[in-house]
Amino acid sequence: MAEDGDAGRTTHQRAASSPFRPDLFAGRTVAVTGGSSGIGLAIAQAFHAHGAEVHLLARDPARLAAAAATMPGSRTHAVDVRDPDRLEAAAAAVGPTDALVNAAAGNFPIPFDAMSRNAWQAVVSIVLDGTANACRAFRPRLRPGSTVTNIVAGYAWTGAPGVAHSGAAKAGVLNLTRSLAVEWAPVRVNAVSPGPIDGTEGMKRLADDLGLRAGIEAAVPLGRLGHAPEVAFACLYLASPAASYVTGACLVVDGGMDAMGPFGPLLGRLPATR
Numbered sequence: 001m002a003e004d005g006d007a008g009r010t011t012h013q014r015a016a017s018s019p020f021r022p023d024l025f026a027g028r029t030v031a032v033t034g035g036s037s038g039i040g041l042a043i044a045q046a047f048h049a050h051g052a053e054v055h056l057l058a059r060d061p062a063r064l065a066a067a068a069a070t071m072p073g074s075r076t077h078a079v080d081v082r083d084p085d086r087l088e089a090a091a092a093a094v095g096p097t098d099a100l101v102n103a104a105a106g107n108f109p110i111p112f113d114a115m116s117r118n119a120w121q122a123v124v125s126i127v128l129d130g131t132a133n134a135c136r137a138f139r140p141r142l143r144p145g146s147t148v149t150n151i152v153a154g155y156a157w158t159g160a161p162g163v164a165h166s167g168a169a170k171a172g173v174l175n176l177t178r179s180l181a182v183e184w185a186p187v188r189v190n191a192v193s194p195g196p197i198d199g200t201e202g203m204k205r206l207a208d209d210l211g212l213r214a215g216i217e218a219a220v221p222l223g224r225l226g227h228a229p230e231v232a233f234a235c236l237y238l239a240s241p242a243a244s245y246v247t248g249a250c251l252v253v254d255g256g257m258d259a260m261g262p263f264g265p266l267l268g269r270l271p272a273t274r
Contacts (some may be wrong), residue, residue: 028099030100032101033055042231082133101149101235174191177189178248180191
């Protein structure tokens with residue numbers, strides 16, 4: 001898939017296929033939690049391809065090393081976002097920061113009635129507490145004009161049946177995003193909400209392991225799954241001067257799924273003429 005192929009591409013190749021100029025973030029320091037895999041890795045690679053000094057924060061040292069190998073000069077910090085003390089130490093090691101992207105996530109489908117307290121806490125502690133911990137740790141290091149971008153999901157403002165723990169956590173992150181946009185101004189704080197993104201672990205389970213790929217693609221108005229670099233470009237935009245008056249916003253990158261509403265699926269059943 002596109003994300004897997006992109007992981008092995010060179011910095012020059014990634015920059016060449018981008019709509020942004022290659023030196024957009026030259027001289028800027030960017031920290032990405034969850035930056036060793038999936039969407040977080042694509043975001044880190046995009047910033048690196050556009051000149052940023054990139055710091056990857058994630059739990060698994062082996063994954064961090066593999067991710068860093070695709071971005072010469074990037075730096076790694078083996079840290080769990082659920083651990084405020086270690087996260088504070090990592091933020092201190094990063095130093096003055098121009099952009100923070102909170103992409104660390106955890107999720108697994110399970111009905112609420114079958115969900116243990118530990119299962120609930122496992123997701124909420126990574127997604128909501130982890131985002132708050134990272135924001136708190138990096139706050140003193142954010143330079144003037146810096147940005148924070150939090151990765152959420154479309155079910156943050158709908159229901160999240162089957163993933164209530166993730167839905168509640170993402171809703172909390174979205175509210176935190178809007179709250180900090182006001183409290184921290186002129187630091188700009190925004191969110192990005194990806195739709196179904198091909199190549200991610202969650203989509204592999206749904207699309208491939210459960211055989212739902214065709215049905216998911218058919219549910220997207222643009223007729224396909226998204227690609228991780230498309231989410232990364234949204235993050236680049238929000239961290240760039242082009243979004244200098246954008247804060248407290250949530251940029252949806254989902255191929256039109258959020259716009260479907262309750263009647264979107266019925267469109268094909270409407271008469272062609274009246």
